Amino acid sequence: MQAWPIYRVMGDDANAPNLVSDDLALRIYKDMVLLRTFDEKALNLQRQGRVGTFPPSLGQEATEIGSAYALSKKDWLVPSYRDHGALYVHGVPFENVILFAMGRAASLAGDVRALPSSIPIATHLPHAVGLAMAMQMQGEESVAIAYFGDGATSEGDFHEALNFAGVFKAPAIFLCQNNGWAISVPVSRQTASPTLAQKAVAYGIHGVRVDGNDALAVYQTVKQARERALSKEGPTLIESLTYRLGPHTTADDPTRYRQAEDLVPWRGEHDPIVRLGVYLEKQGVLGPKDLDGMKKDAQEWVNQAVEAAEAMPKVKPIEMFEHVYAVMPPRLVQQLQDLEGGVQ
Ligand SMILES: Cc1ncc(C[n+]2csc(CCOP(=O)(O)OP(=O)(O)O)c2C)c(N)n1
Ligand SMILES: [Mg+2]
DSSP states (O other), rough: OOOOOOOOOTOTTTHHHHHHHHHHHHHHHHHHHHHHHHHHHHHHHHHTTTSOOOOOOOOOOHHHHHHHHHOOSSSSEEEEEOHHHHEEEHTTTHHHHHHHHEEEEEEGTTTBBBOBBBSTTTTTTHHHHHHHHHHTTTTSOOOOEEEEEEEGGGGHHHHHHHHHHHHHTTEEEEEEOSEEEETEEEGGTTTTSSGGGGGGGGTTTTEEETTTTOOHHHHHHHHHHHHHHHHOOOOEEEEEOOOOOOOOOTOGGGGSSHHHHGGGGGGGGHHHHHHHHHHHHTTTOOTTTHHHHHHHHHHHHHHHHHHHHHTTTOOOGGGGGSSSSSSSSSHHHHHHHHHHOOOO
């Protein structure tokens, strides 16, 4: 039977600096610090009632940021609800990401090739395949990447998307963030497969596992998947092994289904920011005080984004009728009229 090794760069591969330059590794690190700062801010805003339910990325920064750095701006990014960091690196400003959490329509940024975050699990995967096939037909040199979780692999849409992409060799990347949990369901109850990556075999596509807390390995893995897709070798399913350190969302209480000691190995030296920081210090490009400065800059940057988002005009209830139907069904026409007429 095929083995499913976990690809790792930091620690394992002395060749790491040749794979990713110090300059790029430092940029990835800064954006990971920025994402964590944004996450903390969003949690505080939610507690103050200034944004709605929020899904933090705490612990998953290496996969979010490392993956998006491997993309071209011509690629389509198809995110789930947790992928604020990837959206940001791809060109969506944080203020737009915050607008989404505030339920404002203006959450997508102009001409950035990113779909809106998908709240339904896995329904965006066939959309990513459609985008990939469209680009393939138009002869574009670009790929579509879908972000989703371990829980999404139990949905029909996951299987349909991978099957279709395999048959048509669509230039697609399926980035599964195996963060250990689908709300309260552990991966051990999600599937009887020893790995998620091996599900690729059934669709005749390439499958790989990567250490999802190693930003350099994630970067390298997505880069290779992209090259495979562009050289017409077909799609790749990437299982990125990480850990959700925070609650599923601000509406969740993880102490009800997991023990504090479950988190211990993922904190400290397994923390993706700590790991890349240690690597950069060894490379001599990060000093002991640099992190404090980066955190301060990140806080200012995030505060400015929040101010900008909060200065945007409020959404009118009537706007929820927009953007769904070209011709509204009679039931909705009635509801719209009721709303306009002030019916409670
Ligand atoms: C189609 C669908 N079914 C159920 C839900 C409710 N739900 C929201 S998040 C979630 C768990 C998803 O877990 P996973 O795919 O591992 O992603 P993660 O939240 O860990 O990033 C579920 C079941 C949903 N949003 N959509
Ligand atoms: Mg999960």
